[in-house]
Every structure is written in C-alpha cells, then in structure tokens.
Amino acid sequence: MNKYFNLRILEEGSGYKERTVGFKVAKGSGVQFQFQFQLQMTIQNFLKTLKTAKRTSASTLSPDPYQRLPDLISQFLTASKPLDASTLQDLNSTDFHDILTNPHLKASKCYRFFNFVVKNQSMLSFKPHLQDHLTLISRLLKARLFADAESMLKTLSIDENLSEAIEVFDFMKNNGIEIDERTCTVHLNALKRADELGLALDFFNQMVQTGLEISVYSLTSVVDGLCRNGDIKEGREIVEEMSGRGVKANVITYNTLIDSCAKRWDFEELDLVLGLMNKAGVGFNVETYKFLINGYTSYGKIEAAERLVMEMHGKGLRVDAYLYNLMLNGYCKLGSIENVLLLLGRMCDRGVKPNADTYWPVINWYSKGGVMEMAMKYVREMQKMGFELDKVMYDTLIDRFCRNGMADEAFEMQIEMERKGIHADMSLCNQIGELLCETYQTEKAKMLMNIMIKRGKSPKTVTFTSAIS
Structure with a gap:
C-alpha cells in the first residue's frame, strides 16, 4: 500500500520559489518520513523565514559564495577532505547561509558541513539561525533525504518557544501540513518538564479539537501532569471525557490516578476512579x-x-x-x-x-x-x-536492654557487634559500662573499657572509668 505526501518546499533553479510537491512511499520500502515541522519554532519566525527565502535570488548570491573561505573549507565541501576545526574561526553567519543556499552544492554535502559546524560550535563567533535550519531542511526534503531532514528537525529546541507552540499548531492545521500525534506527545512532555501545565492542557485541547487521533500515551501524559499538580479530579474528568470520544484509558493511566489518590489519602476520589476503571473493564x-x-x-x-x-x-x-x-x-x-x-x-x-x-x-x-x-x-x-541485625537494630536492642536493667544481655550483644566489625555508639558503651558497674560486674566493665580504648577512644571519654579504678 502506497502512502502519499504533499510538502511545501523551496525550489532551486534560476531563483527560489515556493511550490508544492507530491511523492509516494511504498509500504515496507523503509523510506518513511512524516513532516515533523510542528512544535519547535514560533509562527512569526517561520513566516519570516519563508518570505526571506522566497525573496532570495541566485543573482544576489556571490558567484561562488564560499570562495572567500579558507581553502580547507572549500576542499571539505567539494572533495570531502578532512577539515581542521580551527579554520572555522574565519566563518561568519552570512557565509554560512550562502553555503547552505548555494545550488551548486549537493544537499548531502551541506548537511555534512552543517553537522560539522554544530559539533564545533565553540570555534564560531555565531550560532546557526532558525532560517539556516529551515533552508537546509527544505533542500534535504527535495533531495528525498527524509531521514536527515527528520534528524535536523529533532535538533531544534522546543523549550525556547513553548508558549508559541499552539500558534504553530494552528498554522500547520490551516495550511494542510500533516500533524504527527507522536511529536505532539513529545511536546506535551516538554511542557510538563517545564512546569507549564496550563499550556499543556491548552495544547492537548487543540489536539482534540483538530480531530487528531489521540493515543492513550498522550492522554496518560496529561493525566500524569494533572496528578503531579494535585488536580486529580480534573485528571479523572479528562479520562471520562476522552472515553466518550473513543480514547480508552489503560491500566497505566488509571494507576497514575490511583497512586495520587492513595498517597494523598483521598479515598472519596479513589472510589470514583475505581468505579470508572471497573466500568471501563480495566483490571x-x-x-x-x-x-x-x-x-x-x-x-x-x-x-x-x-x-x-x-x-x-x-x-x-x-x-x-x-x-x-x-x-x-x-x-x-x-x-x-x-x-x-x-x-x-x-x-x-x-x-x-x-x-x-x-x-x-x-x-x-x-x-x-x-x-x-x-x-x-x-x-x-x-x-x-x-x-x-544491622547497626541500628543492634543499637536499639542494646538501649532497651539497658533501660530494662539487663546489663549482661546488653554487654553480650555489644561483644557480638564487635565480632562482626560493627561498633556501638559511644553513648551506648558508656551506658552499658555504667550499668555493669552498678551491678558490680567490674571485670566486664574493664573489658568494655579496653575495647573502647583500642578503638581509639580517650579514657577521659569513658564515663565509668572512676567506678573501676
């Protein structure tokens, strides 16, 4: 079964113009790419980039844009020879963009150069712009290098433009650009990590209203965010609402609600969640x-x-x-x-x-x-x-032996500890020693004092010393 795609790209030639191209991918061919433009840029920047790219003409470019760069960069682009990162010190943002837009260079070589520049960011005086990303992504799409284009899209930071994501979502919807639910879920998780629960809910609602097929993973992601925020009731209500839309919560979704209710001892809400779970037939x-x-x-x-x-x-x-x-x-x-x-x-x-x-x-x-x-x-x-027994257990039992006046038992347990390489607290040793002295067991008290001194304790710290001297 073939799957058809429509993409809006920038066509190279005598100039740059925007056109829509279609292509099909046969099932099982291994070439599967969904245009994941989606969430990583502001709508303002995107529109600005398209306008700028369309105005760019070959006549405005240098005859050979990279000729001003060191020879090693030219060799890297034309002959795939190794490039010394130090030569990037002479590269500026204008030359970099000219290289990416030069029609005489293959998109694959530009992609290789782009990655090299990004990996050696510390050598540059500038950072690749959003427009640079879009330019190269368009070229990779036209060259049918879909995996490389998708990889570039994933490198764009979503955290810088979280609040504009819904505007981008609207633009994609209104312009017929395919929206990938899986990528939307990635954005939902990013909003959660940024503690932007309100934006996450708004974005989720946009997904629902658009008619996008919502996965249980996206639903669980939203429910988890609400539960972490203490909004368990709202999380349960979303599960009920989505159930009416055909999106069934699974046991992981319900466990998220149950865990939050149990930790907060909210048993009234817990009963409602369990009732909903039972009604849905989820065990x-x-x-x-x-x-x-x-x-x-x-x-x-x-x-x-x-x-x-x-x-x-x-x-x-x-x-x-x-x-x-x-x-x-x-x-x-x-x-x-x-x-x-x-x-x-x-x-x-x-x-x-x-x-x-x-x-x-x-x-x-x-x-x-x-x-x-x-x-x-x-x-x-x-x-x-x-x-x-561990040290805490030993110390607890010794203390309770002493409290009950059981000097012999406390002493024997302390000796057992020493044999196992576990040392009782100094205060407990003194407690045992004093109790031994009170019961006239001076030999055991002397033995205990010697053990304490061998452990490096000063005789002055032994409170029962005077009782046995």
Whole structure:
C-alpha cells in the first residue's frame, strides 16, 4: 500500500520559489518520513523565514559564495577532505547561509558541513539561525533525504518557544501540513518538564479539537501532569471525557490516578476512579494493588489492605514480602500484635519468604514494650533464616536492654557487634559500662573499657572509668 505526501518546499533553479510537491512511499520500502515541522519554532519566525527565502535570488548570491573561505573549507565541501576545526574561526553567519543556499552544492554535502559546524560550535563567533535550519531542511526534503531532514528537525529546541507552540499548531492545521500525534506527545512532555501545565492542557485541547487521533500515551501524559499538580479530579474528568470520544484509558493511566489518590489519602476520589476503571473493564495489575495497599496501610486501613493481598493470591499474582511488611508495620502501629502474629502465619502458609524487614517490626514492638524475651525469640528466628541485625537494630536492642536493667544481655550483644566489625555508639558503651558497674560486674566493665580504648577512644571519654579504678 502506497502512502502519499504533499510538502511545501523551496525550489532551486534560476531563483527560489515556493511550490508544492507530491511523492509516494511504498509500504515496507523503509523510506518513511512524516513532516515533523510542528512544535519547535514560533509562527512569526517561520513566516519570516519563508518570505526571506522566497525573496532570495541566485543573482544576489556571490558567484561562488564560499570562495572567500579558507581553502580547507572549500576542499571539505567539494572533495570531502578532512577539515581542521580551527579554520572555522574565519566563518561568519552570512557565509554560512550562502553555503547552505548555494545550488551548486549537493544537499548531502551541506548537511555534512552543517553537522560539522554544530559539533564545533565553540570555534564560531555565531550560532546557526532558525532560517539556516529551515533552508537546509527544505533542500534535504527535495533531495528525498527524509531521514536527515527528520534528524535536523529533532535538533531544534522546543523549550525556547513553548508558549508559541499552539500558534504553530494552528498554522500547520490551516495550511494542510500533516500533524504527527507522536511529536505532539513529545511536546506535551516538554511542557510538563517545564512546569507549564496550563499550556499543556491548552495544547492537548487543540489536539482534540483538530480531530487528531489521540493515543492513550498522550492522554496518560496529561493525566500524569494533572496528578503531579494535585488536580486529580480534573485528571479523572479528562479520562471520562476522552472515553466518550473513543480514547480508552489503560491500566497505566488509571494507576497514575490511583497512586495520587492513595498517597494523598483521598479515598472519596479513589472510589470514583475505581468505579470508572471497573466500568471501563480495566483490571488491576500488580502495580495497582501495590499503590492501593500502600495507601491503605499508611492510613491505618490494614484490613482493607489484607483483603487486597488475599485477592492477589486468589488471582495467582506474585505477592512479595514488601506487601506483607507494609501490613505488619501497620498492625504494629495500631498495637494489634495478635493480628501481626496471625499475618505472619498466613505469610508462611502462602509460601511468601520473609526478609529482615518482616521481623523487625515485631522485634521492635516487643522490645519497646520491655518484653525482651519475645523480642530475642524473633531475633533468633530472623538469624536462623539467614538475616542479620544491622547497626541500628543492634543499637536499639542494646538501649532497651539497658533501660530494662539487663546489663549482661546488653554487654553480650555489644561483644557480638564487635565480632562482626560493627561498633556501638559511644553513648551506648558508656551506658552499658555504667550499668555493669552498678551491678558490680567490674571485670566486664574493664573489658568494655579496653575495647573502647583500642578503638581509639580517650579514657577521659569513658564515663565509668572512676567506678573501676
């Protein structure tokens, strides 16, 4: 199947004039180029460039525009010989434009020279203008070098002219220039990065009103921008509106809304999004469940989160320790240790392997309440599973042993730390030492002091020194 294109270009010859040419590209030929003029220039500059280009006549050009340049540049253009970048110091903007418009030079050689100039921008006293880009793009199109023309279009900065993009869009629409939805999406993302959400919405509306076939990717891009800005309701309403126009949101679009609702604990809006998702027949994926479970557990709705986890198991979806850990933490914060222990049992029954983060909430809860025996029971179980305590865990347990007057246990845990190359905080060492002295365990206190000195601590910093001297 052939695809036909119409392009407005500048024709070279006895002079320059504007004409419309048509060409066709056979499917599978590999020559596929969509004229992506679109978003990278202001409408004012574009019109100015066309007028200037049409007025340009061969009679106004030098007989040999590049003859004033060093010989090496001439050789580069005519014989493809290597060019020393230092010779570009003599190049000015007028000569550069003359080279690009010279009809005696092939468009491919001009393109090669253009790229060389851009790569050596630091050697120049000027920067290629928008008109230079347009001139060469027109020549490349006429020479059917579509890939090179597209590459040049992509080099034009869209960030400098964000606010004029809609004017350019109108110009393209009114002049029959094909508008590429994929490129429009690129511009939408650029507007988001520039924090120009208002312009992004205006541009999206223009895309819709023009009758351009909107992709779910463009829709998701706009919804994501709104959600990041906290406008979740407006994002949901756009999804509803576009659904009526035949653009169906996918699970990624809905996940964007769900994640924003869950993080903000906006459960009223979340229910509306879930209802819309259900009506559209879009099912949950693993990410959907994670966003919901995270939101529910952080708010304290642990039972709702647990129902979702069981639902995941029922659907055969992969449930990892992370989701169980969220619920275990939630139950611990609520002080519901019974539910914690029940959940640990369900976790094991379902074949979900725990990790260090699974055990620590339980250990922390018991030790905080002074139930050190139960805390150490889960420490041993954790270590049996191959998970070790880190420095924060050790320091926390030592502090709680000391608070409960358990000097021996605190000392043994500190020695265990040293064997593993982990050093307890100085304040904790002093705390242990003072407790040992209070319980008349001076030998252990001396051992602890020696350990501290070997670590480079001054005896003056050891607060229990006088008690053992």
